[in-house]
Amino acid sequence: MKNQMIDLLLDRRSVREFTTQLVDDEALKLIIECGMYAPNSRNKQNWHFSVITNPVIIEEINRLTVAGMDRLGIKHDVDYHIFYHAPAVIILSSVIEGFSELNCGCAVENMAIAAKSLGLDSCIVGQTRFMYHQADPVDINRLVKIPEGYEHDIAICFGYRKGDNPEPKPRKEGIVDYIK
Ligand SMILES: Cc1cc2nc3c(=O)[nH]c(=O)nc-3n(C[C@H](O)[C@H](O)[C@H](O)COP(=O)(O)O)c2cc1C
Numbered sequence: 001m002k003n004q005m006i007d008l009l010l011d012r013r014s015v016r017e018f019t020t021q022l023v024d025d026e027a028l029k030l031i032i033e034c035g036m037y038a039p040n041s042r043n044k045q046n047w048h049f050s051v052i053t054n055p056v057i058i059e060e061i062n063r064l065t066v067a068g069m070d071r072l073g074i075k076h077d078v079d080y081h082i083f084y085h086a087p088a089v090i091i092l093s094s095v096i097e098g099f100s101e102l103n104c105g106c107a108v109e110n111m112a113i114a115a116k117s118l119g120l121d122s123c124i125v126g127q128t129r130f131m132y133h134q135a136d137p138v139d140i141n142r143l144v145k146i147p148e149g150y151e152h153d154i155a156i157c158f159g160y161r162k163g164d165n166p167e168p169k170p171r172k173e174g175i176v177d178y179i180k
Contacts, residue, residue: 008116013166015121016084018159023053023088027118031158032090034114038106041099047107047153050091050144058089060143061131068130082127086157091128093141093150104153111156121161128155 032049040047052058065082083089092107094100112122129152131140146152 004117008113010168011165012112012116013121013168014123015159015161015166016123017162018084018086018121018157019162020085020087021160023120023158023160027115027120028053028088028158030118031111031114031120035090035092035107035111038103038110040103040106044095044098044103046095046097046100046150047104048093048147048150049107050093050146052089052091052144053087055087057143058083058087061089061091061128064131064134064140065128068133068135069127071133072130074130082125083155083157084123086123086159088158089125089155090158091144091146091155092153093146094153095149096151101153108154108156111158115158119160120158121165122156122158125155125157128152 028051032051035049036045052061062082066076066080069076090108090111092104094104108124112124115122132152140146141148141150141152
C-alpha cells in the first residue's frame, strides 16, 4: 500500500539547519501553486502569500520577532534565528473569518510536502506572530506586503537541509479510536 506520497508525508520533518544554497524561482512557484491548491473553506481563497527571498527583509522579520519575544519575556538562545537562516520564507495571511486559520494550515502543509518532493526541507514558523508585539502592525504589513484587511497567520521557511533528516519524534499513543 505504501507509495511515494505516503513516504513524503512520513519523512517530512521540521528542519532547523540549512545550507546557504538558494531556492530557485521555479521550485518556489511550484510550492506556492501547491499551497494555492489546498482545500479551503467555501473555496473563498481569501489568503495571501508573501514570498520573501530578500535576505535583508528576512533578517528584519527575524529582528522584529526576536525583539517581540524579548518584550514578552520569551526565552531564546542569544543567536536564535526564527527561520534558522533558511533562504526563503513564505508568510501566509488571510481575511480573519470562518476557518481562515485552518485554511492556512492546509496551505502550509501542502507547501511543506511539495518542498519535500522537490528535495527541499522546511519548517513551519508560528513565532512570526510575535513581531507584532514590537512594531506597528501597519509598518510590518507594509514590509511583508500583507494586503489591507488581511492578518498574519503563519510562516514557513524553506531551504536545503544541512545534515541528515531529523529522527521522527515519537507519536502519542491512545489517540485513535475506530468506530466501526
Ligand atoms: C502551527 C505551527 C507552528 C509552529 N511554529 C514553530 C516555530 O515557531 N518554530 C519552530 O521551530 N517550529 C515550529 N513548528 C514546528 C513544530 O515544532 C513541529 O512540527 C513539531 O515539533 C513536530 O516535529 P516535526 O514537524 O519534525 O514532525 C510549528 C508547527 C506548527 C504546525
